[in-house]
Amino acid sequence: MGFLLIALIIPLVAAIWVASDAKKRGYSNTAVIGWFIGVWFLLIVFLPLYLIFRSRKTFSFADDEATRVCPYCGKLFKGNPNFCPYCGEKLR
Numbered sequence: 001m002g003f004l005l006i007a008l009i010i011p012l013v014a015a016i017w018v019a020s021d022a023k024k025r026g027y028s029n030t031a032v033i034g035w036f037i038g039v040w041f042l043l044i045v046f047l048p049l050y051l052i053f054r055s056r057k058t059f060s061f062a063d064d065e066a067t068r069v070c071p072y073c074g075k076l077f078k079g080n081p082n083f084c085p086y087c088g089e090k091l092r
């Protein structure tokens with residue numbers, strides 16, 4: 001009985017954590033529910049998968065995919081250049 005409870009509660013807690021984390025990262029509701037169910041029923045498979053997926057997404061956000069606003073001219077540009085591609089002001 002105790003084992004059954006643990007076997008159900010631990011994946012549930014992990015699934016709730018994954019779902020709230022995915023929501024914070026702007027995943028769609030369908031994706032959040034998908035990850036929630038996946039982690040709850042197949043914790044061993046989906047939890048490592050989510051962590052890999054998540055770290056990749058974080059990496060690409062911190063890398064080149066982010067869109068920034070130039071503080072001088074207000075235009076949007078991608079990546080992390082040293083100078084604004086529009087007005088040429090130094091950005092760092």
Ligand SMILES: [Zn+2]
Pocket residue numbers: 070071072073074075084085086087088089
């Ligand atoms: Zn600019």
